[in-house]
Amino acid sequence: MESKVLEIINGIRSAKNLGPVAELRPETRLREDLALTSFDLAELTVKIEDEFDIDIFEDGLVSTIGEIYAKLA
Amino acid sequence: MVFLYDNEAYSYDDLLHAISGSGKYFPLYRTKELFPFFANMIKALAAGMPLTLIDADINASEIDGVEESDINAEQAFEPKTYQSMDEVVAALQQSQSEITIFTSGTTGQPKKVVHSISTLTRNVRLGEKYTGQIWAYAYNPTHMAGLQVFFQAFENQNTLVNVFGKQRDEVYRQIAEKQITHISATPTFYRLLLPFEKSYDSVVRITLGGEKSDQHLYDAIGQIFPKAKINNVYASTEAGSLFAAKGDCFQIPEDIRDKFKVVDDELLIHKSLLGSSESFKFMDDFYHSGDLIEWVDKEAGLFRFKSRKNELINVGGYKVNPGEVENAIMAIEGVRQALVYGKANSILGNVLCADVQLEEGFVLTELDIKKHLASQLQDFKIPRRIKFVEEMTLTRTGKLKRS
Numbered sequence: 001m002e003s004k005v006l007e008i009i010n011g012i013r014s015a016k017n018l019g020p021v022a023e024l025r026p027e028t029r030l031r032e033d034l035a036l037t038s039f040d041l042a043e044l045t046v047k048i049e050d051e052f053d054i055d056i057f058e059d060g061l062v063s064t065i066g067e068i069y070a071k072l073a
Numbered sequence: 074m075v076f077l078y079d080n081e082a083y084s085y086d087d088l089l090h091a092i093s094g095s096g097k098y099f100p101l102y103r104t105k106e107l108f109p110f111f112a113n114m115i116k117a118l119a120a121g122m123p124l125t126l127i128d129a130d131i132n133a134s135e136i137d138g139v140e141e142s143d144i145n146a147e148q149a150f151e152p153k154t155y156q157s158m159d160e161v162v163a164a165l166q167q168s169q170s171e172i173t174i175f176t177s178g179t180t181g182q183p184k185k186v187v188h189s190i191s192t193l194t195r196n197v198r199l200g201e202k203y204t205g206q207i208w209a210y211a212y213n214p215t216h217m218a219g220l221q222v223f224f225q226a227f228e229n230q231n232t233l234v235n236v237f238g239k240q241r242d243e244v245y246r247q248i249a250e251k252q253i254t255h256i257s258a259t260p261t262f263y264r265l266l267l268p269f270e271k272s273y274d275s276v277v278r279i280t281l282g283g284e285k286s287d288q289h290l291y292d293a294i295g296q297i298f299p300k301a302k303i304n305n306v307y308a309s310t311e312a313g314s315l316f317a318a319k320g321d322c323f324q325i326p327e328d329i330r331d332k333f334k335v336v337d338d339e340l341l342i343h344k345s346l347l348g349s350s351e352s353f354k355f356m357d358d359f360y361h362s363g364d365l366i367e368w369v370d371k372e373a374g375l376f377r378f379k380s381r382k383n384e385l386i387n388v389g390g391y392k393v394n395p396g397e398v399e400n401a402i403m404a405i406e407g408v409r410q411a412l413v414y415g416k417a418n419s420i421l422g423n424v425l426c427a428d429v430q431l432e433e434g435f436v437l438t439e440l441d442i443k444k445h446l447a448s449q450l451q452d453f454k455i456p457r458r459i460k461f462v463e464e465m466t467l468t469r470t471g472k473l474k475r476s
Contacts, residue, residue, distance in 0.1 A: 011439075042420040
């Protein structure tokens, strides 16, 4: 599951001409550390939903990788 | 002078025999067989009897005001005898029949519209110049575009070759074998014919209608049919065919120019030009077409279509015209067809998504397409999820289905 999230995030980053990140830590922040905009976050939710059938933003804000993992656990 | 479909062929004499002296018809005929369908229709119209056209695959429960028991129930009428097809055509042109058709329901329940023969055949061209043509029949016969093509070919007693819903190879085989001269179809149909492999010189006229087309498609059609003039047609279930095409624009004929208004970019049509339907809502006798246009030359009545009103997708407060994005995707080499739509999303309201069908032998990734688009479109117009599909879902009238 964690490697899939990493793959999705690196896919979004590469479309923005940003290099891939090697690893994600629970405290990694989506906006500040990974430079994801709200459009990127929307793409992230759609792709996670495709993969895991869970809308991670459904009930409120998610701002770190750890919070995503918690939703998917 | 024949109707051809699958492996069957019927002449205009066969048609005359099927109609002349017959005193029975189906007011509501459901059939997949084209010749009996057209024979029944012409028989009814020439005799002035009312007719309702329904799809071959539809159930009464899917359409309002139709009972299953009425379908394919025969009705008697005073038989008429005709000596020639010219007499049948003349009777049809004078017909007082009420013809009920249904919208295809691209975006919902089919709506019922009642037409007269004059609104259905308003743009039929007759004369020496129009004889001897061989038409590829690429529309569903129960809807407006299919009726327009049918009457144009029929009133000039031209050949019709059915290619609706056929595979690419089969369409090309028919064009070559039957020496097709005229094709009228949706852009979706022509995209099925891509990519260019071989040219077909028998085709002299290509007409596109029903959906927005794009330059990439025109260029490809120009290669495949190098001898063909390409034009557009605007026909709606509500009004039939109204405008003449001029390049990628349309022109409102001068004599009906006062029958149109444009309010907030939307084209409004006066009720005198429409069929009748309970589902029409008029404001001061004008019908809201839902088509957004821009004037190219207002004085000359020249305009261009921009999009459908209810199609704009709200993405994080930005309005995206899916047609614009589809055009940009289809301009990429190797893309045959693209459908852009919004998917509900908790962050942006909608996320822009695209289904893409590639031409055989091409490999493109989601990233390739995004990079292409990034050089042409603003960021908010770039689909965030691109799915590669083998086939697109089409409506009964052969348009891309927007869900």
